[in-house]
Amino acid sequence: MITVALIPAYNEETRIADAIHDARRFVDLVVVVDDCSKDQTAERARSAGAIVLRHVINRGQGAALQTATEYALTVLKADIVVHFDADGQMDGSEIPSLIDPIVREEADVVLGSRFLGKQTNMPMTRLVANRLGRLFTSVFSGIHLTDTHNGFRALSRHAAQEITITLNRMAHASQILDLIKVKKLRYIERPVTIRYSQETLAKSPSSLRAFGIVKDILKDKFLTHV
Amino acid sequence: MMFQGILIAFALFAVTRTLKQYRKQKVSLHWFLLWNSLWITVIGVALWPRSADIIAKFVGVERGADLAVYLAVVILAYLVFRLFVRQEQTEKEITKLVRKIAIEEVEK
Numbered sequence: 243m244i245t246v247a248l249i250p251a252y253n254e255e256t257r258i259a260d261a262i263h264d265a266r267r268f269v270d271l272v273v274v275v276d277d278c279s280k281d282q283t284a285e286r287a288r289s290a291g292a293i294v295l296r297h298v299i300n301r302g303q304g305a306a307l308q309t310a311t312e313y314a315l316t317v318l319k320a321d322i323v324v325h326f327d328a329d330g331q332m333d334g335s336e337i338p339s340l341i342d343p344i345v346r347e348e349a350d351v352v353l354g355s356r357f358l359g360k361q362t363n364m365p366m367t368r369l370v371a372n373r374l375g376r377l378f379t380s381v382f383s384g385i386h387l388t389d390t391h392n393g394f395r396a397l398s399r400h401a402a403q404e405i406t407i408t409l410n411r412m413a414h415a416s417q418i419l420d421l422i423k424v425k426k427l428r429y430i431e432r433p434v435t436i437r438y439s440q441e442t443l444a445k446s447p448s449s450l451r452a453f454g455i456v457k458d459i460l461k462d463k464f465l466t467h468v
Numbered sequence: 469m470m471f472q473g474i475l476i477a478f479a480l481f482a483v484t485r486t487l488k489q490y491r492k493q494k495v496s497l498h499w500f501l502l503w504n505s506l507w508i509t510v511i512g513v514a515l516w517p518r519s520a521d522i523i524a525k526f527v528g529v530e531r532g533a534d535l536a537v538y539l540a541v542v543i544l545a546y547l548v549f550r551l552f553v554r555q556e557q558t559e560k561e562i563t564k565l566v567r568k569i570a571i572e573e574v575e576k
Contacts, residue, residue, distance in 0.1 A: 275570065295570040301563045309567045313574070410563055461556075 245269040245341060246320040249292070250306030251328035255281040262290040264334035265326050273314055274328070275306040283328075293318075304414025308407040315402055323402050325395040332394050336434050340396040343430050350401035350427040351418075353387065354394030354434035365438065378456065383419045387431060391415045391455075394434045401427050413458035475514045479507040506543075 247265040251258055251274050262272050274287040278300040287294045295309055307325060314320040322341050326332055336354070343349040356372075372389065379390040393415065397405065404425040407414045422429050483504055490500040513520045513536065520532025529535045 293574065295574045297566045297570055299562065299566050301566050305563045305567070308563075309570050312567065313571050317571070408560060410559065 243321045243345065244271070244319060245322045245324065245337075246314040246318055247272045247324045247326045247337070248307060248310035248314060249274045249287075249326050249328050250277060250303045250310065251275065251279065251283050251287065252277040252300065252303070252306075253279045253281050253283060254328040255279070255283050255286050257330045258283055258328050259286050259290040261326065261328050261330050261332075261334075262287060262292045264330070264332075265324070265337065266291060266334075268334050268337035269324060271314075271318060271320075272326075273310045273318070275310045277301060277303070277306045302410035302414075303412060304407045304417070305410040307414060311402050311405075311407075315399065320402070321399050323397050323399075325393055325397075327393055331436050331438065333435050333437070336394070336432075337396070340394065340432050340434070343432070344396055344398045348428070349430040350398045351405075351422055351429040352396040353389070353429060353431050354392045354436075355387065355389035355431040356392060356434065356436050357388040358431055358433035368438075379416060379419055382459065383416065383423050385419050385423045385429075387419070389431070390419065392434065392436065394436070401425075409458055409462055411455075411458060413455045413462070416455065416459050417462070472514045472517075476511055479510045479514070482507045 245268075247269040249258075249261060249265070249272060254261075258274065262274065266272055272292040274284075274292040274294050276284040276287065276294055276296045278297045284294050284296055293313075295313055297306060297309065311323060314323050322344050324337055324340060326334075326337075332354075340352045340354060343352050372391065375390045376387065380386055395418070401422075404427060405418055405421045407417055409417045421427075486495065486500055486503045486507075489495045490497070495503070513532065517532060520536060522532075524530065524532045524535040527535065529538065
């Protein structure tokens with residue numbers, strides 16, 4: 243079984259190497275998609291032992307993840323892919339517990355959840371935003387989760403083939419949930435720890451940017467399918 | 469009179485522009501005809517303002533000028549929608565291209 247960690251990265255030269263080392267202990271290969279970074283992200287990732295793909299134009303996290311997925315499936319013949327972050331918010335040692343349900347063929351998709359037992363230092367505003375996200379997801383995707391926009395996931399080869407991300411920016415997280423429902427994939431949640439630091443909070447989507455995500459999803463649902 | 473003059477001048481300008489674009493094959497025949505018939509209608513209405521009133525009465529709108537404004541809003545809304553869909557399509561195509569390049573480059 244080939245397990246591949248997929249890491250979309252944009253201007254992450256300071257943290258990418260640690261994230262790769264962290265993930266590599268628990269997967270066979272690490273694929274980094276450098277989304278047209280302006281810094282040394284690609285070089286750092288390559289020297290940390292990852293396979294690096296480069297977007298010549300910045301296309302957003304969703305697009306980068308899809309590029310990594312296609313490469314892992316077609317070229318590396320991956321059996322399991324793990325979505326991992328470049329900024330060190332995730333803990334690589336949790337990868338085995340995420341891929342375990344897939345190995346045992348109990349699920350096609352395993353979603354990390356910050357609210358299943360493990361402690362996090364999530365700021366209050368994010369907690370509220372996440373609750374709203376849960377409600378939004380239940381209404382629009384018809385899928386009930388304890389945590390909706392957690393980027394830590396594991397997908398079986400079959401699930402990764404079925405789920406094609408077309409939303410370029412951050413709304414891809416909702417699109418993945420949508421497709422799980424539409425393609426009738428078996429999913430399960432597993433507790434994960436997400437570490438918030440000042441640095442990562444400044445970069446990852448703020449609670450306000452959730453509105454932008456909602457806009458992208460609505461646009462996709464109501465306009466682009468005409 | 470002044471307003472009519474400006475309107476006609478602008479419409480003529482639009483017609484010649486479209487013609488030029490069509491000759492360069494930048495717009496399709498379909499769009500060329502549609503676009504020009506719109507501007508020719510504008511010229512017609514500017515020359516004979518009463519004609520707009522007659523059409524307006526026929527479709528149940530009080531004044532010709534009102535009908536023109538309603539039509540303009542509808543046409544603009546439709547064009548914006550078309551542009552929006554096309555823009556979204558272009559974005560997706562760019563992503564596909566960027567992805568193809570990324571995968572091919574690493575394989576080398």
